Amino acid sequence: MIRSLTLSRFKCFLNLRIPQLARITLLGGENSIGKTSLLEAIFLFYGRYAEDILVRLHGWRGMPVIGLAPEELFAPFFFDYCMDRDIHLSFGIDNRTERLRMFFVPQHRKDTLGGRSGERRPRKAFVRTDVRAVAPNALALEYQASRGASETAYLLVGSKGLEVEGAPASGESRTAVFLQSRSPIAATEDAQRFGRLDKMGLASEIVEFLKRFYPHLEDLSLIPGPDGKPVIHADIGLARKVPAGYVGDGFCRLLSVYLAIASAPKGVVLIDEIGGGIHYSALAKVWRGVEAASEKYGCQVVATTHSYECIQAARQGLEELLKPDFLYIRLDKSETGVVPKLYSFDVLGAAVESGWEVR
Numbered sequence: 031m032i033r034s035l036t037l038s039r040f041k042c043f044l045n046l047r048i049p050q051l052a053r054i055t056l057l058g059g060e061n062s063i064g065k066t067s068l069l070e071a072i073f074l075f076y077g078r079y080a081e082d083i084l085v086r087l088h089g090w091r092g093m094p095v096i097g098l099a100p101e102e103l104f105a106p107f108f109f110d111y112c113m114d115r116d117i118h119l120s121f122g123i124d125n126r127t128e129r130l131r132m133f134f135v136p137q138h139r140k141d142t143l144g145g146r147s148g149e150r151r152p153r154k155a156f157v158r159t160d161v162r163a164v165a166p167n168a169l170a171l172e173y174q175a176s177r178g179a180s181e182t183a184y185l186l187v188g189s190k191g192l193e194v195e196g197a198p199a200s201g202e203s204r205t206a207v208f209l210q211s212r213s214p215i216a217a218t219e220d221a222q223r224f225g226r227l228d229k230m231g232l233a234s235e236i237v238e239f240l241k242r243f244y245p246h247l248e249d250l251s252l253i254p255g256p257d258g259k260p261v262i263h264a265d266i267g268l269a270r271k272v273p274a275g276y277v278g279d280g281f282c283r284l285l286s287v288y289l290a291i292a293s294a295p296k297g298v299v300l301i302d303e304i305g306g307g308i309h310y311s312a313l314a315k316v317w318r319g320v321e322a323a324s325e326k327y328g329c330q331v332v333a334t335t336h337s338y339e340c341i342q343a344a345r346q347g348l349e350e351l352l353k354p355d356f357l358y359i360r361l362d363k364s365e366t367g368v369v370p371k372l373y374s375f376d377v378l379g380a381a382v383e384s385g386w387e388v389r
Contacts, residue, residue, distance in 0.1 A: 031330045032072065032298065034122035039109035041067040044367040052357035054324060056304075056344055057334045058389050059361035064368050065334040068361075069208065069300040072332065074107075075119050075130055076206035076298065078171050079183055079197040090210040098187045100167045104134055127176040135168040135184065205297030207290040211306050211334075217275065220282075221260045223289040225252055232292060239288045239319055243312055244281060250274075279307035284316065291323040291331065304333035305340035313340055314347030321348055321355075338389050345379050360388055 032051050037043040042064045057065045070087055077083045084103060088096050096102050105111040117132040167187040174180035183196040227233065233250060241247050248265040255261040255273075262285070263271040274282055283306060290299045304320075305313055324331050335341060341358065348356055353375040360371045373381060373388065381388050 032121055032123055032332075035072070036118070036120040037068070037071050038118040038120075039112075039115050040071050040117050040119060041107060041109065042368065043067065043071075044109055046368050046370070048359060048370045048372075050357060050372060051330075051332070051359075053330050053355040054321060054348075054352075054357075055330075055332045056341065056356075056358045057332065057361065058336070058341065058358065060363075060389075061336075063361045063363065065361060066211075066302050069302060069332060069334065071119055072121075072298060073206050073208045073300055075121060075128075076204050078130060078173065079194055081185075081192050081194050084169075084185065085192065086208075090208070098167065098191075100134060103167065103187070104169050107132070108134075129174050131170075131172040131174075133170050133172070135170050205294040206300065207294050207297070208300045209286055209290055209302065211303035217261060218259060220274075220286055220289055221252060221262055223293045224250065224262050225260060227289065227292055228252070236285070236288055236292070239323065240281070240284060242315055242319060243284060244277070280309065280312070283307045284319075287316075287320065288323055291320070291327055291329045294329050295327040296329065298330045298332060301331065301333040303335060305335055305337050305343075310337075310339040310343070313343030317344050317347035318349075321352060325355075336389060341378070341388060342382050345375070345382050348375070358388070 031053060034047075034049050034051065036045070036047045038045050042062075046064070046068075057068060059065055074083060074087065084107070085096070088094075088103075088106070100113065101111075105113055108117060109115070113134040117130075119130040119132070121128050169185040170182060171185065172180060172182045181196075181198055183194055183198075185192060185194055187193075224233070224236070227236065237247060237250055240250075244266070246267050248267065249271075250265070251263055251271065252260040253263045253271065262274040264274050264277050264281070265271045266277060274285060287299075287301060287304070290301075305316070308316055320331060323329070344356070344358070356375050358373040358378045360373070361368050362371055363369075378388065
C-alpha cells in the first residue's frame with residue numbers, strides 16, 4: 031500500500047509531499063489544482079514499463095492523437111513543460127521507499143543496446159550528442175528501491191511507434207487501474223475484466239454489489255455485440271437482456287468501480303470523480319460498497335471529488351471502525367505551490383457537522 035508520496039517537477043507540482051495516505055483516500059480541491067495529475071503520477075509509476083502508458087494518459091486528457099515530437103509527447107509531464115529539469119517521484123510503499131527519476135534524452139543510439147529483449151541496458155548506451163541516433167526522442171525512467179539496485183529503462187519513438195527498451199525481464203508485479211472521468215471506461219475493458227472474474231466464479235458477487243442500488247437486477251453475462259466483441263448485458267426483468275450501457279450511466283460507473291477493485295487485488299484503483307453519474311442519495315451506500323470491496327481484495331483506493339455531498343457521504347457511509355483506513359486530503363495553493371491539508375475521519379466529521387468548506 032502507498033503510505034506517502036513526493037512529486038517533484040511533475041506536471042503542475044513543483045514539489046508536493048503528502049506524508050500519509052490510507053487504504054481509502056479521497057482527494058479534494060478546486061479545479062486545476064492537480065487532483066487528476068496526482069492520480070496520473072501514481073498510475074505512471076505503477077505502469078512505467080508499458081509502451082502505451084503515455085498515450086493512454088494523453089488520451090484521457092482529451093488528446094487521442096498526439097505527435098511524436100518530444101514537445102508534444104514528453105513535455106506535458108514536466109513542470110512548466112521544461113524538459114531540462116528531471117522529474118522525481120518518490121513513494122513510501124509498505125515498509126520501503128521506491129523512487130523514479132524521469133529525464134529527457136535528446137539522442138539515443140538504439141544499435142548500441144545489444145542483448146536480448148527485456149535485458150537491462152546501461153545508461154551509457156544513450157549518447158546525447160551522437161548524430162547517428164536512430165531514435166532521437168527518449169524518456170529515461172530510472173527506478174530505485176531502498177533495498178535494491180537501480181534499473182533504467184527508456185521510452186522511445188521507434189519504427190513501430192512507442193517502444194520500451196531496457197525494462198527488466200521480470201520483477202514484482204503490481205496492478206493499478208485508472209477510472210477516468212472525462213469519458214466512460216471502455217466497454218471492452220470492462221468486458222475483459224468481467225470475463226476474467228466470471229471464470230473465477232465471482233460474477234455473483236458483482237451482481238450482489240449492484241443489487242444494493244438496482245434491486246431489479248437479476249444477472250450479468252457477456253454476449254457478442256454486432257462486431258463480435260463481448261459486451262456486458264444485464265437482466266433487469268425485461269423481455270430480454272440489455273447492454274449495461276442502456277441501464278444508465280450510474281449503473282455503468284458502479285459496475286466499472288467494482289470490476290476495477292476486484293481486478294486489482296493488493297493493487298491500487300485510481301478513480302477520478304468517484305461520484306460522477308451517481309445520485310446523491312446513493313453515495314453513502316457507494317462508499318460502504320467500495321470499502322467492503324477494498325477490504326475483501328486488499329486493494330487501495332485513491333479517488334477525487336468536487337462534490338460536497340460526496341465528502342459528506344464518505345463520512346456518513348463509513349463505519350467508525352474504519353477510522354485508520356480513511357483519509358481526506360484537500361489540495362490548496364500557496365506561495366510555494368500546491369500543499370495538502372489532511373483530514374482524519376474524526377476531523378472530517380467535525381468539519382462536515384460544522385458546515386466548513388472542505389472541498
